[in-house]
Amino acid sequence: MTVWDRPEPPPRPVPLDRERIVAAAIALADEGGLEAVSLRKVAGRLDAGPMRLYGYISTKQELFDLMVDEVQAEILPQEQPGDWREALRILAHRTRQAALRHEWLADLLGGRPALGPNGLAVTEATLAALDGLADIDTVMRAVETVSAYFTGAIRREIANLRAERATGLSKRDWQRASGPHVTRMLATGRFPALAKAVYDGTDVDAEASFATGLDWVLDAVAAKLTRPPV
Amino acid sequence: MTVWDRPEPPPRPVPLDRERIVAAAIALADEGGLEAVSLRKVAGRLDAGPMRLYGYISTKQELFDLMVDEVQAEILPQEQPGDWREALRILAHRTRQAALRHEWLADLLGGRPALGPNGLAVTEATLAALDGLADIDTVMRAVETVSAYFTGAIRREIANLRAERATGLSKRDWQRASGPHVTRMLATGRFPALAKAVYDGTDVDAEASFATGLDWVLDAVAAKLTRPPV
DNA sequence: AATGAGAAAATACAGTGTATCGCTATGAGA
DNA sequence: TCTCATAGCGATACACTGTATTTTCTCATT
Numbered sequence: 001m002t003v004w005d006r007p008e009p010p011p012r013p014v015p016l017d018r019e020r021i022v023a024a025a026i027a028l029a030d031e032g033g034l035e036a037v038s039l040r041k042v043a044g045r046l047d048a049g050p051m052r053l054y055g056y057i058s059t060k061q062e063l064f065d066l067m068v069d070e071v072q073a074e075i076l077p078q079e080q081p082g083d084w085r086e087a088l089r090i091l092a093h094r095t096r097q098a099a100l101r102h103e104w105l106a107d108l109l110g111g112r113p114a115l116g117p118n119g120l121a122v123t124e125a126t127l128a129a130l131d132g133l134a135d136i137d138t139v140m141r142a143v144e145t146v147s148a149y150f151t152g153a154i155r156r157e158i159a160n161l162r163a164e165r166a167t168g169l170s171k172r173d174w175q176r177a178s179g180p181h182v183t184r185m186l187a188t189g190r191f192p193a194l195a196k197a198v199y200d201g202t203d204v205d206a207e208a209s210f211a212t213g214l215d216w217v218l219d220a221v222a223a224k225l226t227r228p229p230v
Numbered sequence: 231m232t233v234w235d236r237p238e239p240p241p242r243p244v245p246l247d248r249e250r251i252v253a254a255a256i257a258l259a260d261e262g263g264l265e266a267v268s269l270r271k272v273a274g275r276l277d278a279g280p281m282r283l284y285g286y287i288s289t290k291q292e293l294f295d296l297m298v299d300e301v302q303a304e305i306l307p308q309e310q311p312g313d314w315r316e317a318l319r320i321l322a323h324r325t326r327q328a329a330l331r332h333e334w335l336a337d338l339l340g341g342r343p344a345l346g347p348n349g350l351a352v353t354e355a356t357l358a359a360l361d362g363l364a365d366i367d368t369v370m371r372a373v374e375t376v377s378a379y380f381t382g383a384i385r386r387e388i389a390n391l392r393a394e395r396a397t398g399l400s401k402r403d404w405q406r407a408s409g410p411h412v413t414r415m416l417a418t419g420r421f422p423a424l425a426k427a428v429y430d431g432t433d434v435d436a437e438a439s440f441a442t443g444l445d446w447v448l449d450a451v452a453a454k455l456t457r458p459p460v
Numbered sequence: 461a462a463t464g465a466g467a468a469a470a471t472a473c474a475g476t477g478t479a480t481c482g483c484t485a486t487g488a489g490a
Numbered sequence: 491t492c493t494c495a496t497a498g499c500g501a502t503a504c505a506c507t508g509t510a511t512t513t514t515c516t517c518a519t520t
Binding site for chain 2: 030099108110111112113115118120122123124128131135137139140141144145147148149150151152154155156159160162163179181182185190191192193194196197199200202204209212213216217219220221223
Binding site: 461463466467468470471472473476477479480481485486487488490 | 519
């Protein structure tokens, strides 16, 4: 019996692992946002049935956790610079850049504790930057404060970016002229400070604004680090 | 023909308005989190069919927007204190308290621009606190920085709170002993700074931690306000 | 060759957001 | 008082979701 007579063996299912699953999910999210990620579509990209995924994750939320952890690998800088301030600044900016590459990250940022290997590594890097410069509690407070800032700032930035994209207008134009509701509200005179900000404020670009706020927060941290370390 | 002969008129549908819809949605979210809010359930609480809601909102996302705006009314303080620092501190704390009352707020905070009447009022109050103390751009940067901080901090606090609740353990105990994964990771020695923080750090309560970080950020703002106002 | 175990697939279910569509009750006009 | 247009409402429908359960199949072992 030659090869030609024997039928081909039935197609074995392509092997799966978390890495491939997460990669597919990230690709979907990059293309269509978080809500484009469904277990069926993820599995579909891997030529598998949806239930197949449940061997690797036990809930969709866990898939999101894996996605976040995967992206946090992009955040880790190659090498740690000496200056604590530079280290924190870099971490913050890299997080921001990751969120600009993967906008869905903004929806997940800060939503759950990041306990994956890369998440822990990011936390480690953050703490390490300040290690020894003050007592542990001060260091922890500093880390929490800085990361609360950039988490919040990134979320707001992405939120605004989406709003601008949805209306097709720059934030200023939209507030100033074309957002009928906002315009009307400002016209009521009930929001004088806001009106002043909208009409007289300079339209500074997002990155600069992020960097400025970050510097302020880092200034605050610097001031607290002057106390003697333990 | 007496009243008794005449049949009752057919039951008129109970009138609806956004206020009642939003109240029902908030009640559901308070009880079961954001994912307990479905248009069917909201409508059900009002003895209406799901499609009825589409006369008042055109998308579920809009319902969320209305919910957020409603809760922001709780944030507005009754009267504005004279000191800008006190004003910002109060706004931050009231936001935090609102999020503790309505944990789902943490999921929505910063997710979309808050353009509802109460959202605008909160922004106005925040800007007004700093009005005249510096040039507009500095004031805006200050407002953005402070609110980025407390947005991020609140989100993290709620995220941790949920994690603790899910495991039934305090954050420290959970990290220190019972979270097998974290324990194992720390034992690898790859996260020395993190291990030190977990084992040697003091377990300060969430409100104090929030307040401390907030004070630091306010210090930073204070330092920038010293420049001459316009 | 039969059997057992394990993985994958198919099916199923309860629920979701939203589009569409006929009905019906209501108020305006005669 | 009757008729008619219309707006609002309910029902129905659709495509899709996350996940439980059941069925089928493949392979290694006896």
